[in-house]
Amino acid sequence: MCATTHNKWLLAALVVLASLSATLQQNIAQNYSSGVLRMAKAAQIRAYIDAERASCDDFYEFACGRWRKLHASSASKPRSAYLDQLQDLYVRKSADMLQSGRETDNTADRKLTKFFESCRNEVAVQRLGLLPIIEFVDLHGGWPAIKLQSWYENEYDWLKVVGELRRRLGVDILIGLEVVPDFEENDMNRLKVGAPKLKLGGKQLYLDSSYDDEREDYRDDIAEKLHKYFPDMGERWAKEVAQQVLDIEQHLAKGLPDNAKLTLPQMTRQRFVSELKSAYGNYVDLNRYLTLVVNQTIYSKVYETPEEYFSNLVEVIRDTPKLHIANYTMWRVLEHLDFAGEINTPNNDNWCVRKIISFLPAQLQNMFNRNYNNILMVNELQSTWADIKRTFHDELDTELEWLSDSTRQHAKQKLEKIRLRLISHEDTELVDQLRDLDIQPGQYFSNLINVLEWQTQHKLQALFSKPKSAQPEVRLPRYNPQNNNIEIPIVFLQSRFFWDAEYPHALRYATLGYLLAHEMLRGFDAAGRRYDQHGYQRSWWDAASTETYDDRAKCFAENHYNNFKYRGQNLFSAKAEELSILDSGAVAIAQHAYQNWWSNVEDREDVLSKESLPLLEYTPQQLFFIGFAQLWCVDYHDSVEKFESTPEPLRVNGALANLVDFAREFKCEMGNKMHPQRKCELF
DSSP states (O other), X not given: OOHHHHHHXXXXXXXXXXXXXXXXXXXXXXXXXHHHHHHHHHHHHXXXXXXXXXXXXXXXXXXXXXXXXXXXXXXXXXXXXXXXXXHHHHHHHHHHHHTSOOOOSSHHHHHHHHHHHXXXXXXXXXXXXXXXXXXXXXXXXXXXXXXXXXXXXXXXXXXXXXXXXXXXHOOOSSSEEEEEEOSSOTTXXXXXXXXXXXXXXXXXXXXOGGGHHHHHHHHHHHHHHHHHHOGGGOHHXXXXXXXXXXXXXXXXXXXXXXXXXXXXXXXOEEEEHHHHHXXXXXXXXXXXXXXXXXXXXXXXEEEEXXXXXXXXXXXXXHHSOXXXXXXXXXXXXXXXXXXXXXXXSSSOHHHHHHHHHHHOHHHHHHHHHHXXXXXXXXXXXXXXXXXXXXXXXXXXXXXXXXXXXXXXXXXXXXXXXXXXXXXXXXXXXXXXXXXTOOOOTTOHHHHHHHHHHXXXXXXXXXXXXXXXXXXXXXXXXXXETTTTEEXXXXXXXXXXXXXXXXXXXXXXXXXXXXXXXXXXXXXXXXXXXXXXXXXXXXXXXXXXXXXXXXXXXXXXXXXXXXXXXXXXXXXXXHHHHHHHHHHHHHHHHHHHHHHHHHHTOXXXXXXXXXXXXXXXXXXXXXXXXXXXXXXXXXXXXXXXXXXXXXOHHHHHHHHHTTOXXXXXXXXXXXXXXXXXXXXXXXX
């Protein structure tokens, strides 16, 4: 297929899908025909396939080979993934919701809408300019040559300035500060002080000569923004300050760990604040800094991480002119408030939504759920879940012979109790949380400052209370062993992303079915077997079943160890082994559920026509495996040194290489990479 034709099909898919994403769900069915939807989905799938790659040698590259050409990562966006588009769709729909002018249900909704409207009010933002920020950051000597034409170095108290900015805006300048759960005690929080997050990331990007171009781009971007928003200061001044910012951050980066793979406990030590005062003296008076931020003396121990950072910071403060420190502080405030970002660009709606997500995610999800709740999608979700659940129940009866009878019965009881739960938030609680937050029309930066002050105080107050269970951002279904539920985030329920009535069922089972099966199996793996059907921490496996599971799990370690090499690193670990077990089991269960659905279809000819797509010469079964693989299309930038989980290409190939059905559908010969002689199976 020639490049021109390929690009035409891709353009058609993107135009239609983008249009669909921006349209309210209740209007979509009326505006788009079945043929257009199926054509768009087919064009999208075809756009990512690299047909020149042999499917039996590297199926991930076959299914996702063109992804990186179409959605390349970069230094500023080091990871580009298909699943990230789900969040992009959520952002676009939220922007449509917030500007629609519809009636809002409560005061929390109204505050979100006011914030959004003030953010997208370009006229008001440009008229006020930096004035709200400068008036807020009216600290003695804080704005050299801008707020104060005569700036006196000996009067500049850098630590007081950055301390007050941290207390009020939550911005980490030169010193990073966070409230974290104690590593050993479950009922207390501690302060963690150390390195702040630097814009470019790790040590390598600041100091390695191979990243000279990235650093130059970073410096030039700062200079361009400073000149744009301080035109009276001149281009030369903007370039000088930009160079000062880069120089300081390069010096700060020398205190970062050399090994990016170290865990937090490995590079952390506990110290009393008085010890920190003795270690770093007046150059970096951490006792004074913490008192300024928390507004009281800290007597308990704090975590210091990484261990070498503050010794290096002493050198930075000692060797850097105060004017440069002041300019750096000024820039970090502007950067934290995103003054030079997309706020002043046309069509900044999505950017404004992302600001709300960063500060008030629960409130936005609650509003989104009430506006976009689609009962048809919920019903289809429940229907697919019932099929996955039924398939696994049948396998417990007939195929998992390695389980003892007693453990098998307990497994059935636990499976029966697993429920899907849509993550929601109490309206009253969300309204109460925002009661003291003041949001005014047409005052974006004043509103932003108010939100930051509100958020910072809430986070600092956590130091004086018991840790709450972490609530990470959830975009995909997640199994919770403590209540034996699969939690479904609101972001996940969006039409035409994973499934649609007009798409082949093969794609629904390959994506939605697989994700549900994957989380279901977490209730039955090495960790899940420690929780019973009610969520109590009680092992319900007998010794024989546990021993057999562990023996079979060794196959995944032995088979995959040499295949878990990615960019020269061997990434196999106990965590990767468990993920391999879940991936292999989930895709097998999802495929069996699809086969069961197909075997129960009455009108085969009519359904078969819908199980294929135009432009794609693949069988429904092949389409299932392609749909599963494309769920994980991703591109990592060369600067990514550490992977939090098994990279997606390894997950796709590892799972499918264990399936005989996959090898049969793609006619892989025994001995091919995707059809090894020895296969591993647990579920």
